[in-house]
Amino acid sequence: MTRDSESLDKDVGSQEKTWKRFVWDTLDKSPKERRFLLKLDLTLLTLGCLGFFTKYLNQANLTNAFVSGMKEDLGMYGNELNYAMTAFTVGYIVGEIPSNILLTRIRPSIYIPSLQVVWTLLTFCAAGVKSTSGLYALRFLIGLAEAGYYPGLQYMIGSWYRKDEMAKRACILNASGSIAMLFSGFLMAGVTGLDGRGGLPGWKWLFIMDGVISFPVIVASYLFLPDLPDTAASRRIFSDEEIELAKRRMALEERRQRAPFSLAKFKKVFTSWHIWLLSFYYIFISGTGGTPIFPQYLKYHTNPKYTVQQINLYPSGVFAMQAFSAIVYAWISDTVLKGRRYPILLFGAVLNLITLGSLAVWYIPENWKWACYYLAGAHVGLSGIVFTWANEICTDDTEERAIVLATMNTMVGVMAAWLPLIVWQQIEAPRYRKGFITATSMGSVSLILIVVIKLLQDKETIR
Template sequence: MAKDEEATNVQVQEVPKKTWRRHVWDTLDKPREERHLLFKLDVALLGLGCLGYFTKYLSQANLTNAFVSGMKEDLGMFGNELNYAQTAFTVGYILGEVPANIILTRVRPSIFIPTLQIIWTLLTFCLAATKTTTQLYVLRFFLGLFEAGYYPGLNWMIGSWYRKDEMAKRAGILNASGSAAQLFSGFLMTGVINLGGRGGLPGWKWLFVMDGVISFPIAVISFFYLPDLPETGSNKKIFKKEEIELAQHRMVLEERKPRAAFTKAKVINVLTSWPLYLLPLYYICMSATGGTPIFPQYLKYHKDPTYTVAQINLYPSGQYAIQVVSALAYAWASDTFLRGRRWEVLLFGSVLNVIFWSSLAAWDISEGWKWVCYYLQAQHVGLSGIIFTWANEICTDDTEKRAIVLATTNSMVSMVNAWLPLIVWQQVDAPKYHKGFITATAMGAACLIIIPAMKFLQDRDEKR
C-alpha cells in the first residue's frame, strides 16, 4: 500500500500554467521537482556529453590541421596517405557503431562511455609518437573504432531520459558542440604551433598532445557523474530516490519502453521495421557532400580576386558557425513553436538544400548568391539533432531497436561517404563539382519524398 501511495505522489504534480518562458528553455514552466531533476540531468548528461563530443570532433578535425602544419613532410605523406588515414578512421567508425550501441544497452553507460573516452584519449596521445604512416593508419583505425559509439550512444541516452518537448533542444546542443570543435580547431592549431621544438616535438605533434590533455579530465569526471538509466536507479550520488522515481514516471508517460532481452522475435522485428531503412536513407541523402571541402576549393581556384592562404582557411570557418546556429534554431523551432513536429523542420531544411545545390549546379550565377549557397548549405548539418530525436520517438516502444536504428543511421552515412566522393566529388573537378552538385540536388529532392513517407508510416503505426 505504501508503494502505491508513493507512486501516486510521484504522478500527481501541480503543473504550472505555460508561459512564454518555455520558449526560452522548457524547464522554466515545469514543476519545482522536475526542474531540479532536469537541471542535474542537463549538467551531468548534456554538459559532459557536449564536452566529450567536442573533444572527439577536435581530434578528428585536427588531423587535417596537423597534415598542413608539418606532418606531411615529417611522415613523407606526399601521395594519397592522408586519404588512407581518413579511410582507416572511417572503416573503424563503421565497424564500431552498431556493436557499441548494442553493448550500451547491456553495460552501464557511466562505465562504457567514459571507457571509450579514455581509450581514444590514449590513442590520441599515441598519435604524437607516430613515426611512420603505417603507425598512423593503425592508430586512426582504432580511433574510429572507439569513437564510433559516442554520438549515437549519447543520442540514445537523451532518448532514455528526456520527454518529447525536451529532446530536440538537447540533441541540437550536442550536435552544435561538434561544429564548435571544428570552428575551434584552427585557433588551437595557431596557438599550439608555437610550441614546436619544445620537448623535441614538432608543432603538429603538440596538437595531438593538447587534444589528449583536454580529453582526459573530461573522461575521468564522466566515470563519476555521467548518468546511467532511469530504470536502473543508479547514480544515487547525483539523483535522489524521489528524482529517480520521477524520471521513471516521465518515461512511462512517454511510453518509452525499458530494456528487454534480445529474442529471435525482437531481432526479426528490428530487421523488418521501416525505421531501420528509411531513417538511414534520409540521413544519407541529407549528407550529400561526404565531407568534401567544396568551399575552400572554390576559394583556392578563384582568380579574380585571388585569395590568400589565410583567407582560404578563414572564410570557410563561417560554415561551422552556420551549423551551430542552424542546429539550435531547428531544435528550438521543433520543440517549442512546432510542438514536437520533426518532419516539418526536416522538410524545410531539405527544400533549402535543393535550392542551394541546384543553384551551384547551374554555376553561372552571381558571385554574391554563390557565396550565400556555399555558406547556407551548411545548415543541413543542423538537421542531425532533429533526425536523431525523431528516431528516438519513432522507436520509443523498443529500446534495443532504438539503439540499433540510431547507430545504423549514423554508420550508413559514413559507409556511403567512404566511396561517394571518389565518384562524384573528384578532386580533378574542383571547383566546379558539376557531378557532385547534380547528385546533391537529386538527393535533396529524394528527401522531399522520404520525409512524408516516414511521417505517413509513423502515423500508421501510432493508429495501430
Template sequence: MAKEKSAAPVEHVIESGSDEEIEFIIQENPKKKWTSYIWDTLDKSPQERRFLFKLDAAVLTFASLGYFIKYLDQSNINNAFVSGMKEDLNLYGNQLNYMTTAWTVGYVIGEIPSNILLTRVRPSIWIPACEVVWTVLTMCLSRCNTASQVYALRFLVGLAESAFYPGMQYVIGSWYRKDELAKRSCIFHTSSAIGTMFSGYLMAAVYHLEGKGGFRGWQWLFIIDGVISLPIAIAGFFMLPDVPEISRAWYFSKAELGYAKKRMELEGRENRKPYTKAKFKKILTSWHIYGLSLLYITFNNSGGSTPVFAQFLKDSVNPKYTVSQINTYPTGTYAVQVVSTLAYAWISDSLLNGRRWPPIVFGGVINIISYVSLAVWDIPMGWKWTCYYICGCGYGLSGLIMAWGHEICNDDNEERAIVIATMNEMAYVMQAWLPLIVWQQIDAPQYQKGFITVSCLSTLLIITAFAVRYLWKRELLRKRIAAESDSGSSQAIEAVKVE
C-alpha cells in the first residue's frame, strides 16, 4: 500500500480588530526545524513565540508554583512524622496511614464535582480560592494535639486540594497543541517532585527552630509551608487566563485571544457545551473513561507516595542516620523523577512524534526491576540504594498520561474535563485503602507486600498502555474511514500512525 504523503502546510491568518493590527499565521501541518527539538516555539513566527511566551509565563508559572505548594502541603505530614510528631502525639500504630487516608478521602470526594464546575465557572476564581483555603488549613495543623484533630484537618486539606491538579490539567489542555502539550504537562508535574524534595530540605532547616516561640520543629514546618503558599495562591487570581473562549487575561491582546481560539479549533478541541443526558451516556459508555482511568490507577499506586526510603533510613542501626539525613537523602529519588519526567516529555513530543506509550512502558519496566529487587530484600546495599533512587523513573508519568487523555478526548470538552478528573479520582480511590493493606507502618522498613504489589501494578500498567494504544488506533481509523466515506473518497485507507 502506498504511503500517504504528508500534507503541505496550510496557513490561516488572523487579524486583530483593534487599532493595533497584528497578523498571526497558523500552520495546520508545520514543517519542523531542528530547533523545535530543543523547544517547540523556536521554529515559529515571532508573533506566535510572543503569544506562547506570555501563555507559558502565566499558566506554567502558576501551575508549577501551585503544584509545588500542593505537594509541599501534602507531603509535609511524612516529614513532620519522622521529625518528632510521631513521639509528641504518640503515633505508634497505623496513624500515619490513617492521616494519608483522611486526606485521600477528601481529595476523592472533591475532584469530579470540581472539574464539572470548572466547565461552568472561571478557573481564575475557583482554583486560587481553593488554594487559599488549603493554605490556611495547613497552618492550622501546627496546633493539633491529637491524631483525631490531624485526621479532620487532613480531610479538609484534601477536599480543598482536589480542585488543583485535575483543574490545572484541564486548563493546560485547553490552550496547547499536540506538539506542545506533553512538555507543559510534564513540566507542571515535575513541580510535585520538587515540592516533595523541598519539604525534606525545609524540614531539615526548620528543625533548627526547635523550641522557638514555643513550637516544636515539626510545627514550624506547617507554619512556614503556609507562609510560602499564601502569596502563590493569591497570585492565581491575576495570573490564570481561564480558557480561550472566555479568557479576559490582561496580558493578551484581542488578536492573541482570537489566535488562541483558532489554534484549538485547528487542533479539533471542542469549546464548552451544555451537559445533556446524551452527553453523559456517551461519556459513560465510551472506553475512554475506563481505559484511561485504569492506566492512571496503575501508575499512581506504584509506590511514589509512600515514604519507604525515609523509613528504611529511620530504622537503620548501622549506620544510624540523623533527622537531617533522613529528610534529605530520599530527595534524590525525586531528583531522578524530575529528570526522567522532562526526558519523557521531550522524547515523546519531539523524537516520538507525539507517541505517549513508549515512555510509559519504560517507566513500568524500571519500576518492576526496582521493586522486585526490594521485595527480595537480601541484596547488596549499593543495589538497594540504587533501587530506591531509580524507582523515581516510574513516578514521572502523570503529565504524559494526562496529555494522552487530552488527545483521546479531544472532540468533547465536557468529556475531557470529566475523564481527566475521573482518572485522578479513581487513582486516589484505590490509594485510600491500598496503603492500609500493603504499606502498613508496622512492616517498615521491609514492606514486602507493598513491593510485590507495585511490581504487579507496573505489569498491569504496561498491559493497559498497549490496550489503550490499540483502542485509540482503531477509533482513529474508524473516524478516518467515516470521514472519507462521507466525502465520497475512494482512496484506500492506511493504518493510523498517530499513537
C-alpha cells in the first residue's frame, strides 16, 4: 500500500463506530469524508430526490385528474384508465435497459436532466389532450422519457456511496416519490379553485402546475448534478482530492469501475442468477401494479358519499406511510441490522400478506379495511432496500449493476403492462377480488425468493 493510499484510508471513516451513526452515518467519519459526503448529499441526493418528486408527481396526477373530471371530459367510462396506465408502462419497459446502458457511457449530468426536460414538455402537452387516443400516445412517450430516471439514480447511488450509506440514500429517494404522491392530492384539491380559469378545467391545470414545478429542478440538475467518480467531469463539483477519496471508498467496497461492453460481458450478466432472481423477486413484491385501489374505493363508496376533495386527500395517508416506512427501514437496516437487508424484507413480505389477504377477504370491519389500505403503503417503502441489496450483490461489475437495476424495474413494468388489464380491471372496482387474491399469492412467492437469494449471496461471499 502506498503512502497516498494509507493517507486516504485514514480519511475513509473512523476506526471505531459510535452512537452518532444511528443519527446520521457521516457523524462518526473523518472531517474530510464528512465534507465530501455533505457535498455529495447536497448535489446527487438532493437533486435526485427533487427530480424523482416531479417524476412521481406526474404519475400521480393521472389518477387525480381521472377522479377530478378527466373521466367525464374524455368519456373514460370503460377501462380507459387501465389503457392509459398501460401505455405509460409500455414506454417505461422499452426505455429502461437501453437508458441505463447509455448512462454508463454518457455523462449523467447531461443525460439525466435531458430526460427531465422531455417528460416535462410532454406533461404540459397533457393539459391540451382532447381524446383518449391522444392521452395514450402522450403517456407512452412520458413513460419512455421517465424510464431511465429511477434505475439511473439507483445506479448513481451505488457508484458513490458505501454499504453503510446506501440504504438511507436509496430509501430517502423513494420517500421523495411517496411525498410527491401525497402532495399531488393536495395540489389537485388546490387547483380546483382554478377550474374554468382560462377556459380550462381543474384537471388540466394540474398538469400545467406539474410542469411549472419541474423546470427549476431541471436547471439546477444541469448545473450541479455530479457524474461518476471515474470521470473527469465530476471535478467541476469535487476537488481532485475528493475524487481520489471517492475512488478509494469504492475500492474498499470492491465496487469496480466501468469496463467495455462485450459479448462475454452480456453472457456473464444474463447467465447469472442475479438478474433473474432479483427481477422475479421485485415482480412478486409489486403485486398491486400501481393500481389506484384506495381512490377507487372512495369514489365508489356510497355511505357516506365522499367529495372530490376527500377522494384526492384521504389516500395521501398511504403515501405518508410509504415515506415514513422507507426512512425507518433504511435506518434499521443500516444501523441496527448492520447492513443486513433480508430481515427487513421478510418483515415487509409478512405485513404485505396480512394486508392484501385481508382485502382479498373484503368483508371485514370498515376500520380494518381502511387500516389495510394505509398499511399496504409500508410495503412500497421497501423498494429502496431492494435496490440497495441488488447494488451490493452486483458490486464487482458496474455494467452488470446497471443492467440488473434496470431489468428489475423493467420486469415489473412488463408485468404491470398486462396484469392490471386482467385482474385489476377498472370495471371491477372497488372490490378487485381477482387482483387482491393474485397480489396475495405473489406475496407468498416473494417470501420464498428472499430466502433463496440470501442463501445464494452467502454462497458467493464464502467463495
